[in-house]
Amino acid sequence: MNSDEFRNILQEGTKELGLSLGASQVDACQTYLVHLKKWNRQINLTAIENDRDIAIKHFLDSFSYIRGFGERHVSRLLDMGSGAGFPAIPIKILLPDLQVTLVESVKKKASFLRHIARTLQLSGVEILDRRTDELAKEFFGIFDVVTARAFAEMGTAIREGRRFLYTGGIIVLSRGPDEALKEEMLHSLGMVVEQRKEFRLPQAGDRRTLWTLRKE
Secondary structure (H helix, E strand, C coil), rough: CCCHHHHHHHHHHHHCCCCCHHHHHHHHHHHHHHHHHHHHHHCCCCCCCCHHHHHHHHHHHHHHHHHCCCCCCCCEEEEECCCCCCCCHHHHHHHCCEEEECCCCHHHHHHHHHHHHCCCCCCEEECCCCHHHHHHHHHHEEEEEECCCCCCCHHHHHHHHHHHEEEEEEEEEEEECCCCHHHHHHHHHHHHHHHHEEECCCCCCCCEEEEEEEEE
């Protein structure tokens, strides 16, 4: 795939999501793609290697999380189990004023995250190379949004993530259409479903369910 095709997929896909991606932001995504593929030869960052699939299943899928924010102003986001940086780094590219904390316990992957943050000259990005259950209490109750893409099943992600939210903060999860949550479990954790929205991933048609869960 040439660079124009990659750009077109991102720009058309974000339009389908109701978002707007500027030229400099597309450039950042292309740079990210190049470095992702280079580092992936040395360490296991992603099993997806085709440029089109990376554009759709990593970048567009990551951008879709922003739809879960609703109309609220978001200033601080924590991403659990960040891996190669999805969804947090694409979200940061699209929302440059957002303060982002990425938690990744695998040190080689955390090294890649630091590298790509420096390469893209992203300010307001913090990378923690530890497990979420090892984070100090200073991180509790200070984030607007928690995301988790490949972290764990939904119940575990919610139990782990809720401690980092202030009251009224949200966990945003994008999952397959068949996953469900038990109301009793959410109630026991002081969480409520603010939004559950089914959609199809642009350019591919894969079914997704976007969950927004609010801390009461």
